[in-house]
Structures are given as C-alpha cells and as structure tokens.
Amino acid sequence: MADVVESYSYEDIEAISKFLLERCRHRPKIGIICGSGLGGLADTLQEQEAFPYESIPKFPVSTVSGHKGRLVFGVLSGKAVVCMQGRFHMYEGYSMAKVTLPVRVMKLLGVETMLVTNAAGGVNQDYVPGDIMIIKDHINFPGLCGNNPLRGPNNEKFGPRFPAMNDAYNAKLRASLRAAAKLCGLSDHMKEGVYAYLGGPAYETVAELRFLKAIGVDAVGMSTAPEVIVARHCGMKVCGLSLISNKGIMEYDPSLVIDHSEVLEAGRVRAADIQSLVSNLVKLIDE
Numbered sequence: 001m002a003d004v005v006e007s008y009s010y011e012d013i014e015a016i017s018k019f020l021l022e023r024c025r026h027r028p029k030i031g032i033i034c035g036s037g038l039g040g041l042a043d044t045l046q047e048q049e050a051f052p053y054e055s056i057p058k059f060p061v062s063t064v065s066g067h068k069g070r071l072v073f074g075v076l077s078g079k080a081v082v083c084m085q086g087r088f089h090m091y092e093g094y095s096m097a098k099v100t101l102p103v104r105v106m107k108l109l110g111v112e113t114m115l116v117t118n119a120a121g122g123v124n125q126d127y128v129p130g131d132i133m134i135i136k137d138h139i140n141f142p143g144l145c146g147n148n149p150l151r152g153p154n155n156e157k158f159g160p161r162f163p164a165m166n167d168a169y170n171a172k173l174r175a176s177l178r179a180a181a182k183l184c185g186l187s188d189h190m191k192e193g194v195y196a197y198l199g200g201p202a203y204e205t206v207a208e209l210r211f212l213k214a215i216g217v218d219a220v221g222m223s224t225a226p227e228v229i230v231a232r233h234c235g236m237k238v239c240g241l242s243l244i245s246n247k248g249i250m251e252y253d254p255s256l257v258i259d260h261s262e263v264l265e266a267g268r269v270r271a272a273d274i275q276s277l278v279s280n281l282v283k284l285i286d287e
C-alpha cells in the first residue's frame with residue numbers, strides 16, 4: 001500500500017466548480033493566474049463577479065502580500081475569463097494538491113487555455129528588472145526530488161499517469177505573446193527563457209544562483225511549475241510570463257539585498273503594461 005498523499009477526488013472538484021457555475025453567469029474558456037503584485041489585472045475585467053477564496057468550499061486562502069485571494073470572473077477583450085487574484089505556494093505550508101486545486105477547478109469550469117504569470121528573479125545577466133520573460137520551459141526542482149503535483153494515485157478522469165511535458169508551454173501561444181507585445185509596444189522589454197521553480201520561501205544563496213545560471217536557467221521563482229504540470233495533465237494549453245522583478249544577487253556583496261517589497265514594487269511599475277499585454281494576448285487566442 002502506497003503512502004497516502006493529500007488529494008481531492010473528482011467529485012470534490014466537481015462540487016466546487018458546480019458551486020461557482022451556479023452563482024456566476026460567465027463561462028470562461030481562458031484562465032489566468034496572477035503572480036505576486038500582478039493581481040491588478042483582475043480588477044480591470046468588465047462585468048466582474050468575484051468570489052473571495054474564503055467563500056468557496058474547500059478552497060485554501062491566500063497568506064502572501066500581493067495576493068488578494070479572490071477568483072474573479074469577467075470579460076477581457078470581449079472574451080469571458082477567470083482570474084486567480086492570488087495563488088497558493090508550497091512555502092505557505094500548502095500541499096501540492098492545494099497549490100494546484102484551482103487549476104482542476106478551472107478545468108471543470110470549462111477552461112481550455114491557461115495563462116500563468118509570476119514575479120521572478122533574473123538569473124540571466126542580460127535581464128533587467130521590468131523585463132517580461134515568456135516562459136519557454138521550466139525546471140521543477142521539488143519535482144525532480146519527487147514532490148511533483150501528480151504524485152499519488154492518478155485520476156484518469158483528469159489525465160494519464162505519465163503525461164509528456166516536453167511541450168508544456170504552447171509554441172503558438174508563445175508566438176501570440178510576442179505578437180501581443182508588439183501590438184502594445186513592449187517588444188524591447190520581452191525575453192524568452194527557462195524558469196526554475198524552487199520551493200522558497202528563502203531567496204537564493206549566491207552559490208545557488210551561480211548553479212542555476214550554469215545549468216541554463218534564466219529566471220527563478222517559487223511557483224508556476226506545479227500549476228502548469230496539472231494544467232497540461234488535464235489537456236489545457238498553457239502559456240506563461242515572468243515579470244523580472246529583481247536581479248539575482250550573484251556576488252558576495254552584503255550591501256545588495258532583495259526583499260518582497262521590491263518584488264511588489266516591480267509589479268506596480270509594470271502593472272499597466274502587463275494588463276495591456278494580457279488583453280492583447282486574449283484577443284489573439286482562438287476559442
């Protein structure tokens with residue numbers, strides 16, 4: 001008998017999505033997860049219907065500043081979307097099942113395309129704060145050691161036991177993101193690269209950042225990969241964006257520091273640009 005890993009049954013997730021569908025008139029095919037400091041996007045939706053996480057049965061709650069903790073339905077660029085205005089992280093003490101629960105709920109709401117956003121530290125030395133990285137691929141460090149969100153009994157109703165991840169970030173959506181960036185004059189700030197997911201909550205040591213750089217990582221953060229794995233497992237198309245909020249500190253210079261307020265400030269500075277990038281992307285998504 002295998003050890004028991006916390007999980008939600010298909011029926012649990014169906015009950016949550018039914019709860020939402022009964023109370024909301026929107027039927028979104030596009031889901032958006034807002035990263036640290038990027039939740040303002042949800043406030044721009046038209047015809048909003050918002051559900052604080054506390055009001056949704058069995059939902060975790062947000063505990064990190066910059067994550068408001070609401071599921072917001074509405075209309076963006078003429079299309080129905082649902083936004084997570086705040087996500088859940090493993091470092092908050094949540095199991096992988098809780099971190100990724102909203103993705104499966106979105107699946108049963110009818111979401112087919114997922115845009116995942118985050119704030120991340122720049123590892124690539126060419127990146128500067130304010131750059132926006134289209135995620136081309138990820139390295140899931142906790143997953144490499146066995147803490148994969150799909151660990152535990154597989155639910156075939158969601159997807160296969162051994163899902164492929166070589167094409168996790170949809171190439172057509174990445175091209176649409178580049179096109180959207182051009183439409184809103186952001187091309188000069190766009191990068192495309194590899195995101196590394198580390199458990200956090202401590203930021204990286206100098207040695208860890210040098211290691212990440214050596215293995216080809218461009219940006220580092222504490223989220224996204226688990227959500228993307230679960231979204232791909234259940235057949236969603238995925239694209240991802242990292243707002244580079246700070247440069248990774250690669251030198252032994254104690255005068256250099258990073259803290260979460262810097263990460264949130266970077267989100268404030270780029271809020272309008274990210275909103276216009278995402279609304280242009282949504283225009284380009286085929287439903």
Ligand SMILES: O=P(O)(O)O[C@@H]1C[C@H](O)[C@@H](CO)O1
Pocket residue numbers: 034035036037064087089117118119120200221222223224259260263
């Ligand atoms: O939710 P995201 O990944 O955008 O948040 C990043 C990673 C940590 O949660 C936090 C660190 O400042 O920002």
Ligand SMILES: Nc1nc2[nH]cnc2c(=O)[nH]1
Pocket residue numbers: 119120121122198200202203204220221222245246247248258263
């Ligand atoms: N792990 C990690 N997450 C971040 N989120 C925003 N900046 C950073 C960073 O430098 N490191």
